[in-house]
Amino acid sequence: MVFNDFKCNLTAQQNFARLRSAFGDKASCKTTIYNWFAKFKRGRVNLSDEEFCDDRSSTSVNNKNTDAVRRMIETDRHVIYHEIRASLGMSQIQQILPKYLGIKKLCLW
Structure with a gap:
C-alpha cells in the first residue's frame, strides 16, 4: 500500500x-512511512529484502530493553530518539517511552 x-x-x-x-x-508509525518514501525516492523498488521489513517484533519490548532506555534517559535528559535507536539498535522506542516509562515527549532529532 505504501x-x-x-x-x-x-x-x-x-x-x-x-x-x-x-x-x-x-498501522506503521509515521517515521517508518517517511523512511519508506525516502527509500522509494532514492530508487528502491525491491520490497522483498529483509532489511526493508519493519522490525516490530514483540521481543523488542522487554524488561532489558525498557531498562536500557530508562538508563539512557536518566544519564542524559537531552538524549534524542535517534541516539537511543542507534545505541540500542531497536525501533520500539516510541512504544516503550509512553507505555512503559510514562514519557510523553522526547526530541525526535
Whole structure:
C-alpha cells in the first residue's frame, strides 16, 4: 500500500493518514512511512529484502530493553530518539517511552 501510494504521487503524510484510517493503531508509525518514501525516492523498488521489513517484533519490548532506555534517559535528559535507536539498535522506542516509562515527549532529532 505504501509503495502503491508513492507510485500514485501521494505524499508520505497522505499515505500515513490512509494507513491510520484503514488499520488504526496497527498501522506503521509515521517515521517508518517517511523512511519508506525516502527509500522509494532514492530508487528502491525491491520490497522483498529483509532489511526493508519493519522490525516490530514483540521481543523488542522487554524488561532489558525498557531498562536500557530508562538508563539512557536518566544519564542524559537531552538524549534524542535517534541516539537511543542507534545505541540500542531497536525501533520500539516510541512504544516503550509512553507505555512503559510514562514519557510523553522526547526530541525526535
